[in-house]
Amino acid sequence: MSAIRVLIVDDHRLFRSGVRAELGDSIEVIGEAEDVESAVRTIAELQPDVVLLDVHMPGGGGQEVLRRVLGSGSSVRFLALSVSDAAEDVIGVIRGGARGYVTKTISGRELTDAIRRVADGDAVFSPRLAGFVLDAFASSEAPPIDPELDSLTQREREVLRLIARGYAYKEIAKELFISVKTVETHVSSVLRKLQLSNRHELSRWATARRLV
């Protein structure tokens, strides 16, 4: 298997070099960008497999990069990486099209795993993101507009709950007597719902969390 080509987008130079040093051999860092402009340009130029995307950056932040790159029809995959735990940011980048969200405290090994997973087209949920999703989908009493998109299945809920409890995919598979692949399918399906659901409660919930 050839190395996964990764572009790091972050406005902190120290952080970029830290990530570069931490990533394993299976990851090849092909470039770095420090703001929205250079990120959009470099992504178009290098066509990386995965972009590690910082949420807060000068010039509009990660969401702006997502909007411009994915808006132009590119199929580059994004993994959001941030120090922020604000629900608004987390839900914001996921709905913007990122395939996962991890915090910057993640270890190098876990980050390598997450990048590989995103490169394979799967989704990566941190415990906190899983918590947010459970909270957001549970918070509504209104009947869903589109039942398929607007609510989680029992199984998806179980998987998210285990992620929130700190379980790795492998441990979840063992716990629920399913394969890791099935766990990945469930998480991807949750990601799709999160991105496509028109339930405005999602955004409203995320905003409300910030505005209390």
Place this chain on the structure above:
Amino acid sequence: MADRPTIHDAAPAPPEEPALPRLIRPVEGRLVAGVAQAAAAQLRLDPVALRLAFVLLTVLDGIGAVAYAALWMFTSRELYEGREPSRDWSQVAAYGAIGLALMALGWLTGASAGGIGAWPIAVGGIGSLILWQQADPDRRQRWMNSTVGQGRQNRVRTLAGLALVVVGAIGFLVVTDELGSARPGVMFTLVVVGGVALIAAPWLAALWKELQRERRERIRQEERAEFAAHVHDSVLHTLTLIQRSANDSREVMRLARSQERELRNWLYQPKQDADASVAAAVRRVAAEEEDAHGVPIEVVCVGDCPLTPELSAMMQAARQAMVNAAKYSESSVISVYAEAEPEEVTIFVRDRGVGFDMGQVPEDRMGIRQSIIGRMERHGGSARVRTEAGEGTEVMLTMKLEKT
């Protein structure tokens, strides 16, 4: 109108004050001694209204001046630190001019002597007061924010004010028998006023914009100052501590984590009372144990509900589980997951440490048997411990909620 000190006027009298606060003369925004402003805050009126009232009363019988002096003597002045802001002399001059004009008018028409001639002036005065009130941007915004219907009410108010002023003016002309001869004068006045308005409008608009800009800038500066104060008290302080204990990696870690948590709470978390809700209580317990043991505890909360005595007991059990994990598991991080559902609250405390064999735990070890399982069962809940040597430990606490 653009130079009215609406910004200062809005500053005193925050909404949550007791119903009748003591009369204190503010320093900021005062024109003479701050009496009108103090009284306005007390009566929840616009200071402009009271200022005009003082001026009017002074013109009529001199009562205004006496009342003002009396209030001045009997009220205390606000404590003010730093250089006192200077008075807005242009406004003092404006009120003086209004006073003089009223006095001249009174003398000319004999209205100050009372009688029917005074009524049109009173009507016009009330109308103009309404208009002045309407012009206050803060007040207008408040009205606009409340409901849609308020917008109409607003217009009605403005129209009523205009009508009163017009009635007052016509009434004045009728009383003085000048209505017939006023026609050419009115025409002339309209032309002059229109011309003046055309000349002054751009200038007034610019002034207004400038005022808005200044106001925004001021708010921004205040925010920045608050931010700087916070960063100074917390982050800079912690950074200093970290430098001083640079050799003690555990202490550095603890300081950094605790600062990170504090900053995150400040930035992202809704302000919560830790004694009131499950999520807040779990976060606080985790924060305290993290500080005490120097092991990062990651908390994820879903849902929330008020804290009951049973749930408080559950918090203590959860705390014990965290303490055990931090002390004995040798895990580098502990995950805590709390979920509040309508029927029950569940808390998971999980580590990826060494684990242990439940059968090997001596009967007299209080930690798990008494503090966690025993406590949960005494309060009607349940606790389950899953562990295996080398596989880490997970403590699961469940408490059913009573239907209320």
